[in-house]
Amino acid sequence: MRxxxxxxxxVRFGSTAAVEHVDLRVPEHVVTVxxxxxxxxxxxxxxxxxxxxxxxxxxxxxxxxxxSGTPVHRRGFGLMFQDAQLFEHMDVAENVAYGLRRHxxxxxxxxxxxAELLELVGLAGxxxxxxxxxxxxxxQRVALARALAPEPRLLLLDEPLSALDLALRVRLAGxxxxxxxxxxxxxxxxxxxxxxxxxxxxxxAVMRGGAIVQHGTxxxxxxxxxxxxxxxxxxxxxxxxxxxxxxxxxAFPALGRSDAVALRRDSLRADGGPLGATVARVAPGLAxxxxxxxxxxxxxxxxxxxxxxPLDVGDAVGLSLVPGxxxxxxxxxx
Amino acid sequence: MALVxxxxxAVFFVWPVxxxxxxGLIVDGALDLSGFGEVFASARIRRVIWLTVAQAVVATxxxxxxxxxxxxxxxxxxxxxxxxxxxxxxxxxxxxxxVVGIAFRTLLAPGGALGGLGLDGTWTAIIAALVxxxxxxxxxxxxxxxEGLDPRAGEVAASLGASPWQVLRTVTLPALAPxxxxxxxxxxxxxxxxxxxxxxxxxxxxxxxxxxxxxxxxQFLDLRAAAVLSILQMVVVVSMxxxxxxxxxxxxxxxxxxxxxxxxxxxxGHAAALVVTAAVVAFICAPILSLVTRSLRNQGGWTLEHYxxxxxxxxxxALLVTVWExxxxxxxxxxxxxxxxxxxxxxxxxxxxxxxxxxxxxxLRSAFDAAFMLPLGVSAVTVGFGFLxxxxxPPLDLRTSPWLVPIAQATVALPLVVRTLVPVLRSIxxxxxxxxxxxxxxxxxxxxxxxxxxxxxxxxxxxxFAMAVSLGEFGATSxxxxxxxxxxxxxxxxxxxxxGTENAGMAMxxxxxxxxxxxxxxxxxxRLRVRGVGGF
Numbered sequence: 001m002r003x004x005x006x007x008x009x010x011v012r013f014g015s016t017a018a019v020e021h022v023d024l025r026v027p028e029h030v031v032t033v034x035x036x037x038x039x040x041x042x043x044x045x046x047x048x049x050x051x052x053x054x055x056x057x058x059x060x061x062x063x064x065x066x067x068s069g070t071p072v073h074r075r076g077f078g079l080m081f082q083d084a085q086l087f088e089h090m091d092v093a094e095n096v097a098y099g100l101r102r103h104x105x106x107x108x109x110x111x112x113x114x115a116e117l118l119e120l121v122g123l124a125g126x127x128x129x130x131x132x133x134x135x136x137x138x139x140q141r142v143a144l145a146r147a148l149a150p151e152p153r154l155l156l157l158d159e160p161l162s163a164l165d166l167a168l169r170v171r172l173a174g175x176x177x178x179x180x181x182x183x184x185x186x187x188x189x190x191x192x193x194x195x196x197x198x199x200x201x202x203x204x205a206v207m208r209g210g211a212i213v214q215h216g217t218x219x220x221x222x223x224x225x226x227x228x229x230x231x232x233x234x235x236x237x238x239x240x241x242x243x244x245x246x247x248x249x250x251a252f253p254a255l256g257r258s259d260a261v262a263l264r265r266d267s268l269r270a271d272g273g274p275l276g277a278t279v280a281r282v283a284p285g286l287a288x289x290x291x292x293x294x295x296x297x298x299x300x301x302x303x304x305x306x307x308x309x310p311l312d313v314g315d316a317v318g319l320s321l322v323p324g325x326x327x328x329x330x331x332x333x334x
Numbered sequence: 335m336a337l338v339x340x341x342x343x344a345v346f347f348v349w350p351v352x353x354x355x356x357x358g359l360i361v362d363g364a365l366d367l368s369g370f371g372e373v374f375a376s377a378r379i380r381r382v383i384w385l386t387v388a389q390a391v392v393a394t395x396x397x398x399x400x401x402x403x404x405x406x407x408x409x410x411x412x413x414x415x416x417x418x419x420x421x422x423x424x425x426x427x428x429x430x431x432x433v434v435g436i437a438f439r440t441l442l443a444p445g446g447a448l449g450g451l452g453l454d455g456t457w458t459a460i461i462a463a464l465v466x467x468x469x470x471x472x473x474x475x476x477x478x479x480x481e482g483l484d485p486r487a488g489e490v491a492a493s494l495g496a497s498p499w500q501v502l503r504t505v506t507l508p509a510l511a512p513x514x515x516x517x518x519x520x521x522x523x524x525x526x527x528x529x530x531x532x533x534x535x536x537x538x539x540x541x542x543x544x545x546x547x548x549x550x551x552x553q554f555l556d557l558r559a560a561a562v563l564s565i566l567q568m569v570v571v572v573s574m575x576x577x578x579x580x581x582x583x584x585x586x587x588x589x590x591x592x593x594x595x596x597x598x599x600x601x602x603g604h605a606a607a608l609v610v611t612a613a614v615v616a617f618i619c620a621p622i623l624s625l626v627t628r629s630l631r632n633q634g635g636w637t638l639e640h641y642x643x644x645x646x647x648x649x650x651x652a653l654l655v656t657v658w659e660x661x662x663x664x665x666x667x668x669x670x671x672x673x674x675x676x677x678x679x680x681x682x683x684x685x686x687x688x689x690x691x692x693x694x695x696x697x698l699r700s701a702f703d704a705a706f707m708l709p710l711g712v713s714a715v716t717v718g719f720g721f722l723x724x725x726x727x728p729p730l731d732l733r734t735s736p737w738l739v740p741i742a743q744a745t746v747a748l749p750l751v752v753r754t755l756v757p758v759l760r761s762i763x764x765x766x767x768x769x770x771x772x773x774x775x776x777x778x779x780x781x782x783x784x785x786x787x788x789x790x791x792x793x794x795x796x797x798x799f800a801m802a803v804s805l806g807e808f809g810a811t812s813x814x815x816x817x818x819x820x821x822x823x824x825x826x827x828x829x830x831x832x833x834g835t836e837n838a839g840m841a842m843x844x845x846x847x848x849x850x851x852x853x854x855x856x857x858x859x860x861r862l863r864v865r866g867v868g869g870f
Contacts, residue, residue, distance in 0.1 A: 052489055072492040073500075079493035085486045089508040098504070099494030143490075150494060 001064065003027040003186050004049065004154055008058035011041070011048050018044040020210040021058070024188075026154070026203070031180050031187040033197040036207035037233060042190045045207070046156050049188060050077050062153060073102070078152030078185075082159040084143035086131040092118070092142050093127030099150035117145040120179060137168045144176070148183060155180070157189040161196060173199040194235045198222070206230055223327055225262060231329055236262035237302050239329065244299040251275035252321045258328035263301060265290070266322065270305035273320025277303070282311050293317060336685040336702070339678040339748075345730070347709055347745050350720025351564070357723065358561020369558040379546065379559070383566070386542040389457070390525035393464035397521050398514065400465065400617075401472025403610035409477035411604065412597040419615070420477075421860045426618055427470035428799070428852045430806025432823045433845040435534025436830055437621035438463045440628040440842060447624055457540050463531045466621065468521040469614060475520070479513035480506075481597075498603055519574045520710070526570060527713055530808035534827065543567050544809075548715045564716045571712060576704075622849065629842035632835075640839035644847070649834035653825055654818050657844050660825040665851070667821060668804035671743035675800040678744070679751025680793065682706050684785075686752070687759025703756070710749045714809025718742060721814055739821070742810040747800035754796040755789070762788055791862045798859035802852040822848045 004026040011019040018041045026032045036042045047053040049060050051072040060067045067075055078099075086095050096114045097105075105113065118124050121141040131139060140160060147155060160176070161169045173196045180187050180200070191197055197204055198218050205215040206226075214226040225231035228239045240248060241260045248261050251274050255261065268275070270291060277293035280300055284290075289311055291303040303319055305311055358369060373379050408420050426434070440446050442454040453459045483506065491505045492498070507514070529544045541549065543563050550560040600608060629640050644657040653660070686703045690696040709717070721742055725732040732738045762785060770780040808823045815824050822844060829841035 050489070050493060052492075071497075072489070073495050073497050075493075076495075077493055079490055081486050081490065083486075085484065085490045087487065087491075087505055087508070089511070098491065098496075102491075102495035102500065146490075146494070152493075156493075 001025065001027065003030065003063070004188065005061040005064075006045075006049065006058070007061070009045070009048060009055060009060065010057035011044050011053050012056040017056075017210055019048060022207075022210075022212055024205060024212065024215075026186060026188055028186050029184045030202045031177070031185075031189060031200055032203045032205060033189045033191060033201035034205050034207050034212075035191060035194060035197040035233070037192055040207045041210040042192075042207045043158050046158050046188060046190050049154075050079055050156050051075055076150075076153045078147035078150070078155040080140075080143050080147045080155070080157050080160050082162045084131075084139035086134075086139055086142055086146075088131050090131075091127065092123070092129045092131065092134070095131065095142055096127075096146045096149050098146060103150045105150075113149060114145075117149050120148070120182075121145045122175070136164050137172060140164065140172065144179070148179075148185065153186065155185045155187045157187065159191055160189070162191065162193065169193070169196065170199075176200060194233065206233065208233075225327055225329055228260060228262075228329060231260075231262035231327065234262075235264070236327065237265040237267075238263050240299065240301065243297045244295060244301075247295050247297055247299075248275070248321075248326075251319075254323075255321065255326060256328055258330070260329035262327045262329060264325045265302045266304045267325040268293070268301060268303035268319045269322055270303050270311070270317035270319055272318045275319040275321075277301075277317055277319055279311050279313055279315045279317060282313060284310075291317075293319065336681065339682045339685075339706070340702075342678055343705060343709075343745075343748075346721075346741050347712075347717065350724045351568075351712060351716055352720075353724045354557075354716055354720035355561045355564055358558040358564075361558075369562045373559050373562040376559075379563070382541050382543060382546045385540060386526055386544075389461060389464070389528075389540070389542065390522050393461050393468065393525040394518050394522045396461065396465045397468040397472050398518050400610060400614050401469045401517070402476060402514070403607040404469065404614050405473045405477035405480055406607050407600075407604070407611040408473060409481040410597055411600050413600055417860070419611070421857060422615060422618060423473040423477075424470050424860070425853055425856055426466050427468075427474075428802035428806060428856050429467070430823050430826075430845075430848050430852065431467075431528075431530025431808050432534055432826045433625070433806070433849045434463055434466060434621065435531050436826065436841055436845050437625035437849075438466070438535060439830075441621045441624040446628075447620070455536060455539070457536070460532055460536050460540055462617075463535055464525050464528055466618065467531070468524055469618070471521050471524070472514075472517045475517035476510060476513045479510055483509055515577070519577055523571060523574050523710060527567065529714060530823070530827075534830065544713050544715055547713055551715070551719050560716075560719075564713055567713050567716075571708070571710075625842055625849070626846055629839065629846045632839060640836075640843035641847075643836060643840045644843055648829060648832065648840055649836040650832070652829060652832040652834070652837050653820070655820065655825075657822070657825055657829075657840060657847075660820050661822045661844075661847060661851075663819060664805055664822040664848070667740050667743065668801050670737070670740035671747060671804040671807075672797050672801040674740060674744035675747040675751050675804070676793065676797045679748055679755060679796060679800070682748075682752045683755035683759055687756050687762075689760075689764045703752070706752050707749050709745045714746060714807075715813065717745060718810035718813030721810070734816075736819075739811055739814050740804075742814055743804040743807045744800075746807055746810060747803045750803060751796040751800050754792055754799065758789060758792045759785065795859045795862045798855050798862075802855045802859070805848065805852055805855070 004024070006022060006024040009019055009022045010017060022045060034042045034045065044053055048055050051067065051070065055068065087098065090098070093114050096117055097110045100110045100113060114127065118126055121144055123138060123141050123145070126138070131142070134142065144160070161172050164172065177200045189200055201218050203215065204218050204221045205212045206221065207213065208229065214221055214230055222234055225234055225236070231239050239260055239262045245259055245261045249255050249257055270293070277295050279291055280294045281292040282289055288307055289305045291305055291311065292300050293303045294300055305317065311317065359365060359367065404423060408416065408423055438459060439454060441448050442451065442459055443449055444454065487509065488501045488505050491501045496504060527544050528542060529548070532540065532542050532545050543566065547560045547563045550556045550563065630636055630638070632639050647653040647656050686699055690699055721738065725738065766784045767780050770783050775783055806823060808827065811821050812824055812827065815821050826841050826844045826848065829837045829844065
């Protein structure tokens with residue numbers, strides 16, 4: 001196949017397995033996000049693909065060619081880390097031109113290419129700046145321009161936005177998605193942030209304990225997390241099982257039937273819906289009140305309510321389910 | 335608190351040195367600079383200056399070229415025996431100059447293992463001995479920087495198409511440049527002011543500025559020429575230190591690594607570095623092994639005779655005391671010097687290691703820092719002779735005082751203590767101290783809670799290092815130690831200068847004893863696992 005194909009990949013550190021029997025396919029022009037908690041082996045997987053970690057078994061193939069005998073610098077895979085790793089002794093333009101020089105681009109073609117990439121990442125005119133004078137976000141943009149400059153066959157991004165503050169992260173994730181789509185770059189993007197994954201990914205692979213536990217499009221994965229841990233990791237605020245799941249599926253037949261239901265913080269809305277509950281705690285928010293409510297079986301679940309009227313502890317409320325925000329573990333979704 | 339070390343430096347370093355210089359330049363109460371013209375007009379002196387610079391440049395170049403691969407292997411690769419290699423790499427630096435001198439001679443002299451090369455007493459041999467010493471400085475300084483370098487910058491470069499060689503050339507070496515420049519400058523400094531090695535190995539044939547200062551003062555009694563040479567040397571040293579501090583100032587953030595355990599297993603790609611390392615290890619071990627072997631041989635057989643002779647005073651009574659007495663003297667003097675240097679160094683480090691709140695404070699601090707580096711490069715001979723002519727009358731008459739030699743040695747060891755402690759104190763996040771203060775700790779309590787737990791190991795390491803250096807100190811001590819109260823290096827030098835195979839054998843045995851003392855000390859220091867002892 002065209003693109004990246006990882007088969008049965010294993011990486012060991014001494015006697016511990018960091019990556020166990022991982023299969024991963026990233027077709028040409030597709031952005032695949034590997035989403036997992038820290039220590040799950042996702043960065044190691046990325047490094048193994050790049051050729052930076054020796055593999056204990058399996059294979060990394062690209063365009064049907066096994067890469068195991070190819071050293072890092074001949075693979076043509078771009079790489080970008082959480083902290084930009086800019087070459088501090090070079091200015092921004094030299095950083096971006098670094099890969100072009102290594103690939104033998106003549107000087108008269110390098111200059112326009114560098115300008116084009118700085119333009120692409122929104123840093124036109126930054127060429128003569130020293131890395132030390134840049135902000136965190138600017139450094140990541142330079143690192144991205146540098147990685148993209150030699151037109152890598154595959155771009156590997158290791159938590160590229162994690163070192164930035166929240167607002168910048170959200171904005172850059174959107175821009176990154178646009179840039180990767182515009183350049184048609186085949187990408188593996190590693191992150192622990194589920195919102196970032198949702199924004200950037202064509203395809204998501206959830207990784208835990210060195211193995212990929214679930215994969216699919218973002219919608220597929222979010223609609224039906226494979227198990228409770230996956231659901232929590234995908235940002236579901238609570239996962240309800242047993243009688244509580246029954247209470248919910250009885251009140252909202254559209255949800256379907258399952259032993260476990262995952263709810264987001266704003267899945268239940270106190271707007272006079274069919275499910276009766278009692279307010280246990282209430283906190284004011286900017287747009288709506290955030291509640292913890294007690295259901296008929298005594299379980300406490302999160303909910304939201306419009307800002308008016310103000311609710312008090314002990315008030316009875318009727319809950320409705322916001323469509324598309326709850327998921328059935330291991331099943332179909334509402 | 336900063337005043338105590340400043341006063342010490344002023345009285346026991348600046349004053350003697352300035353007096354020594356003043357003796358040369360002030361004639362009948364008026365400044366007379368004609369000495370410069372006369373000195374530089376002398377063909378002999380011009381040759382000495384040229385030899386000193388050439389020797390220092392060559393030795394610095396070779397030390398750096400050989401030290402870099404060793405730094406890589408010792409600090410970036412993971413293999414059994416790495417700790418031994420690191421210890422071995424730092425050992426030469428604390429080897430007493432006199433011991434290294436005779437060790438090389440036993441190797442290169444006719445009858446030595448490499449006697450056939452005809453290198454004994456040549457310029458090449460002196461260069462080899464200087465390299466032997468100074469590889470440590472390069473390995474330690476660059477190695478520690480290399481260990482802290484984030485490998486991911488190199489990985490990014492590789493992903494952009496750089497071969498391992500290109501990564502080294504375009505990313506790694508530029509990132510290490512401050513450390514390399516720093517190490518090379520210090521090596522240059524040491525080579526340019528080398529005394530004991532040159533004296534023992536080249537006699538006075540290949541004189542350096544330092545041995546020339548010695549000659550001019552002791553033999554020709556031409557203080558003016560000596561003063562001019564001292565000034566010349568100081569100008570070189572101060573400009574060198576200035577360059578070093580400038581490169582330090584430009585230090586980028588790239589060295590702070592986040593990944594630990596980044597060391598790789600040795601592979602085929604490291605063959606060149608491994609071969610150089612093996613050669614350097616052989617080069618470091620050869621003179622030492624040669625010295626040990628020769629100290630155990632006499633008239634073709636194995637014997638402990640030379641060691642037994644150490645309880646005597648040498649053939650034809652070459653010495654006034656036995657060698658063992660001199661060894662005991664050395665230990666006693668070094669202990670006092672160590673206590674002095676460590677206490678003063680701690681005070682300096684505490685002053686210098688505090689974070690600065692203003693630009694003025696930062697400038698003041700760098701000046702203070704640089705002042706305590708000065709004794710590193712100023713001629714030990716100048717210091718020694720300066721002591722003799724300043725501390726010989728009230729209010730400070732120390733000529734017969736048992737404090738004289740320890741004080742001189744402490745001046746020499748002080749910069750090394752400061753160099754070890756300052757980075758440690760700077761690495762402490764000041765917010766820890768602020769947190770302690772907010773929780774009600776006074777200044778002393780804050781120091782005990784925050785600084786001491788981090789500091790005590792480096793402090794011990796610095797003390798051990800200072801003691802090793804004091805034990806081997808030769809330049810200043812040779813001036814100040816009295817014949818009835820000499821140190822071991824002085825006794826060894828005297829023994830090689832006297833005729834008789836028994837004396838030569840005793841010099842070698844004494845050298846082994848002295849080397850063993852410093853190696854054991856450095857072994858203990860190594861066990862403390864403090865980063866950067868012996869680095870600059």
